[in-house]
Amino acid sequence: MIQRPRGTADRLPDVAPAWRLVSEAFQRQCELRGFSPISTPTIERTELFTRTTGDATDLAQKEMYSFQDRGGDSLTLRSEGTAPVVRAYVQNGLHNLPQPVKLYYITSIFRYDRPQAGRYREHHQIGAEALGDASPAVDAEVIDLLWSTYRALGISDLRLELNSLGDPDTRPAYRQALVDYFTPLADHLDSESRDRLTINPLRVLDSKNPAVADLGERAPRSLDFIGEPARTHFDALQGLLQALEIPFAINHRLVRGLDYYNRTVFEFVPPDAGSQSTVGGGGRYDYLAELIGADHVPGVGFGSGIERVLLNMERCGTSAVDSQSIEVYVAPLADGAVADAMRLTRQLRHTGITVECGFRGASPRSHLRRASRSQARAAVLIGAREMERGVVSLKPLDGAAQIEVPRADAVNCIQAVLTDES
RNA sequence: GUGGGCGUAGCUCAAUCGGUUAGAGCGUCUGGUUGUGGCCCAGAAGGCUGGGGGUUCAAGUCCCCUCGCUCACCCCA
Numbered sequence: 001m002i003q004r005p006r007g008t009a010d011r012l013p014d015v016a017p018a019w020r021l022v023s024e025a026f027q028r029q030c031e032l033r034g035f036s037p038i039s040t041p042t043i044e045r046t047e048l049f050t051r052t053t054g055d056a057t058d059l060a061q062k063e064m065y066s067f068q069d070r071g072g073d074s075l076t077l078r079s080e081g082t083a084p085v086v087r088a089y090v091q092n093g094l095h096n097l098p099q100p101v102k103l104y105y106i107t108s109i110f111r112y113d114r115p116q117a118g119r120y121r122e123h124h125q126i127g128a129e130a131l132g133d134a135s136p137a138v139d140a141e142v143i144d145l146l147w148s149t150y151r152a153l154g155i156s157d158l159r160l161e162l163n164s165l166g167d168p169d170t171r172p173a174y175r176q177a178l179v180d181y182f183t184p185l186a187d188h189l190d191s192e193s194r195d196r197l198t199i200n201p202l203r204v205l206d207s208k209n210p211a212v213a214d215l216g217e218r219a220p221r222s223l224d225f226i227g228e229p230a231r232t233h234f235d236a237l238q239g240l241l242q243a244l245e246i247p248f249a250i251n252h253r254l255v256r257g258l259d260y261y262n263r264t265v266f267e268f269v270p271p272d273a274g275s276q277s278t279v280g281g282g283g284r285y286d287y288l289a290e291l292i293g294a295d296h297v298p299g300v301g302f303g304s305g306i307e308r309v310l311l312n313m314e315r316c317g318t319s320a321v322d323s324q325s326i327e328v329y330v331a332p333l334a335d336g337a338v339a340d341a342m343r344l345t346r347q348l349r350h351t352g353i354t355v356e357c358g359f360r361g362a363s364p365r366s367h368l369r370r371a372s373r374s375q376a377r378a379a380v381l382i383g384a385r386e387m388e389r390g391v392v393s394l395k396p397l398d399g400a401a402q403i404e405v406p407r408a409d410a411v412n413c414i415q416a417v418l419t420d421e422s
Numbered sequence: 423g424u425g426g427g428c429g430u431a432g433c434u435c436a437a438u439c440g441g442u443u444a445g446a447g448c449g450u451c452u453g454g455u456u457g458u459g460g461c462c463c464a465g466a467a468g469g470c471u472g473g474g475g476g477u478u479c480a481a482g483u484c485c486c487c488u489c490g491c492u493c494a495c496c497c498c499a
Contacts, residue, residue, distance in 0.1 A: 006490080006491090062423080063498085109499075111497090111499090113496090113498075114423080114495095114496085114497095118499080123498095123499065192496070208495090257498060267499095278499060279499070281498090303499065305498085305499030363455090363458080364455095365458060365459075366452080366459095368459035368460090372459045372460050373459090373460085381458075383457065385457075393458090395458075
């Protein structure tokens with residue numbers, strides 16, 4: 001049998017309430033802050049991702065779903081949320097709107113990787129980007145948005161980790177300092193880290209190999225190399241987070257996996273930090289627009305994996321209830337009654353009642369069993385006896401007595417029964 | 423890309439040392455009542471034992487390959 005592609009998931013109805021809870025909570029927090037929804041294509045030109053995330057990143061090197069279309073263009077399934085939004089901002093001239101332009105999205109992300117707990121080839125992210133304003137207050141608002149969303153979902157124990165990578169003019173010096181520090185220690189590094197040392201030295205810092213991580217702790221710190229403007233920015237951000245009473249911790253080893261970040265980077269991680277534990281993260285990317293050939297546009301944003309948010313909700317005991325349920329079940333007792341059953345069903349739905357209609361003439365027993373299982377509060381029976389006399393039988397399913405009502409008054413009577421009970 | 427564990431009904435699981443027609447619970451459908459639900463009882467449907475090859479008189483069981491799931495590494499959300 002043809003099965004779903006590896007690392008993808010069918011989302012069945014039983015998980016819909018939890019997903020709805022997440023998306024509605026996030027949308028609510030976005031709207032409270034004046035963020036507007038945006039959606040971009042599932043496919044983008046491959047260069048959009050390679051030029052922004054960085055050639056040396058794992059994402060660009062081995063995780064992209066890329067293909068050639070029939071015209072010969074190389075396209076890639078969205079592997080990351082930020083670059084497409086920046087592209088859309090520039091391409092659609094959103095710099096003509098009052099700045100910053102604040103946008104959010106709920107979308108799927110594709111990365112070719114071995115699936116495991118909390119990691120998929122297609123996963124979903126809630127994300128937000130604020131473009132066109134370099135102020136640290138925007139960083140704070142974006143972090144506040146994500147933090148508030150987690151809180152609204154009952155997740156209150158995530159640790160916010162923070163760091164600053166400075167600006168491009170100070171990056172080479174820091175990079176060189178790391179090379180100078182790690183090179184004599186190369187014997188103590190794993191082969192992966194040795195490779196990174198030449199390609200992308202910053203990445204050595206966030207190795208999870210305990211021995212390497214230990215060396216990383218004593219490595220030169222980004223904050224000692226950043227310039228005065230970045231320092232001022234970072235100090236201001238910390239002050240704002242304190243004013244907003246959002247607890248955070250500085251992590252000198254936090255560098256993030258994508259190359260386009262500058263100044264602020266942050267991650268939310270659970271207290272029992274496993275290996276792929278990051279629930280959400282982001283940062284500032286003031287030079288991303290230039291990487292795709294546009295004018296300078298400062299920006300800051302984040303992405304957070306919905307599947308991981310759900311894992312953390314479960315861990316914190318947040319549960320979602322299914323709000324929609326059938327109120328009335330209409331049961332045709334003979335095939336000749338199906339047409340009128342469907343007509344009554346539509347009349348009821350027209351008044352806003354949630355109705356399920358049995359599709360075949362069958363025994364009352366069979367229909368009522370279905371009605372019970374559907375959680376309906378009342379059943380309406382239409383059989384030969386009812387049709388002869390122009391009535392329907394109305395049976396509350398809580399044990400109250402069954403009554404016959406004129407077909408013409410059926411809708412009103414059913415409404416009355418539903419309101420009496422509630 | 424690397425390593426471990428696991429694949430039997432829709433779901434959770436049995437099946438002795440390799441030995442008859444692969445079973446049970448839950449779920450589904452039907453009946454127990456010629457027109458009355460939940461509980462109870464009965465019956466039915468539902469399996470290429472993931473797929474292919476091999477060993478054997480005989481394979482769900484042993485061997486090889488393959489696919490899938492899963493956990494971890496790597497990395498990310």
